[in-house]
Amino acid sequence: MDFTPPPRSAWSIQDDITYLNHGSFGLAPIVVQECREEWSRKLERNPMDFFLREMEPALDEAMASLSKFVGADPRDMVFVDNATVAMNVVAENIELKAGDEVLLNDHEYGAVFRIWRQKCDQVGARVVSARVGNFSDPQDSTNDSGQTNMTRRVVNSIFNAVTDKTRLIVVSHITSPSAIIFPVAEICREARERGIPVCIDGPHAIAMRDVNLTKIDCDFYCASLHKWLSAPFGSGFLYVKRKYQQRLKPHMISWGRSLGGRDERWQDHINWLGTRDPAPFLAVPAAISFLEVVGLESFRSWTHEIARYAREKLERLFDTKAWVPDSPDWYGAMIAVPLPASDVKKAKPNAMHPLQQQLWERYQIEIPISECCGQSFIRVSCHLYNTRDDIDRLIDALSKLMA
Numbered sequence: 001m002d003f004t005p006p007p008r009s010a011w012s013i014q015d016d017i018t019y020l021n022h023g024s025f026g027l028a029p030i031v032v033q034e035c036r037e038e039w040s041r042k043l044e045r046n047p048m049d050f051f052l053r054e055m056e057p058a059l060d061e062a063m064a065s066l067s068k069f070v071g072a073d074p075r076d077m078v079f080v081d082n083a084t085v086a087m088n089v090v091a092e093n094i095e096l097k098a099g100d101e102v103l104l105n106d107h108e109y110g111a112v113f114r115i116w117r118q119k120c121d122q123v124g125a126r127v128v129s130a131r132v133g134n135f136s137d138p139q140d141s142t143n144d145s146g147q148t149n150m151t152r153r154v155v156n157s158i159f160n161a162v163t164d165k166t167r168l169i170v171v172s173h174i175t176s177p178s179a180i181i182f183p184v185a186e187i188c189r190e191a192r193e194r195g196i197p198v199c200i201d202g203p204h205a206i207a208m209r210d211v212n213l214t215k216i217d218c219d220f221y222c223a224s225l226h227k228w229l230s231a232p233f234g235s236g237f238l239y240v241k242r243k244y245q246q247r248l249k250p251h252m253i254s255w256g257r258s259l260g261g262r263d264e265r266w267q268d269h270i271n272w273l274g275t276r277d278p279a280p281f282l283a284v285p286a287a288i289s290f291l292e293v294v295g296l297e298s299f300r301s302w303t304h305e306i307a308r309y310a311r312e313k314l315e316r317l318f319d320t321k322a323w324v325p326d327s328p329d330w331y332g333a334m335i336a337v338p339l340p341a342s343d344v345k346k347a348k349p350n351a352m353h354p355l356q357q358q359l360w361e362r363y364q365i366e367i368p369i370s371e372c373c374g375q376s377f378i379r380v381s382c383h384l385y386n387t388r389d390d391i392d393r394l395i396d397a398l399s400k401l402m403a
């Protein structure tokens, strides 16, 4: 591929480590960090001027850039600290009663399960987990009919678990432990036909995919921006469909109005959460422009190619098969490959998998190993600072550790 990514020195990444976990904790390029620091310095120069006069127009400007990037109307979005906060706001606003069901599935993120279990427990509702499992079938090639079959299998496995008590479907855009791109537009289309709202858990999709929220047409979309967009930690957003906005309650109570004297907006409850420093939000346009200057398509194909290289090498080493078809429609910059059966579930509950621990302690390689559907996966994240050399180092270390 005829493309030169920015040098590793564009990030402040520690010299002597191999960082293959942008998916959990994404680091921001130095220019983005500097932009965030400059906004914090501005606040410190005259906090009263900043909070009362500067902050709201600056947030509007940052949101104009972000909403354009994700194909939404800025009036339907609000900045929040991360996807976790966004999901908590949604949980605060879904009315449930005893017997109701919230439908997740077996690829969803652990903390998201906890949020919904707690919400359901409060009222005697319950979380149902649809069984999606390993839906890819070697019989299906990645041509159009194979794609349609696989998409149908994912959608069917979710809707097979829908009942007349289902009040909400919560689904990842890109799953965390298995790194699979879920067909969210199809899921939303089918849910609309049945009158069930959908909340998409989307932190991995922002920048990794060309996200268009207008086309997806979900009810809620939750995202962190420190992941693939590489905005600062502490930046995320919540998208809310119009019909829910006016009565939207925040997850935390503050003034609930503009302190700058602006006309009321639904976002006021969430924009003003005491004297929170909004610098991470205000640096989001710098992160967008960093990737746009690199070229979004180049970013996507470069990182996918490294993930694909990792997939081939890991499949050969472990003699296992990734659960996704080999196509950029199903995985992007992140790939999860099952560990061999002998290494499954060797981790004690709440402990790091021993292989993950040894990769760090002996080889300074940061990479997660997690569980999904009773299977342990190693998940490789590839951003612009990663190269095939990182993957070769990983394979070399794993070969020695597993010998």
Ligand SMILES: Cc1ncc(COP(=O)(O)O)c(C=O)c1O
Residues within 6 Å of the ligand: 023, 024, 082, 083, 084, 085, 109, 111, 112, 172, 174, 175, 176, 201, 202, 203, 204, 224
């Ligand atoms: C699918 C998914 N949802 C939600 C989250 C939570 O993101 P954050 O910790 O940035 O709030 C993560 C984090 O890895 C995730 O992978």
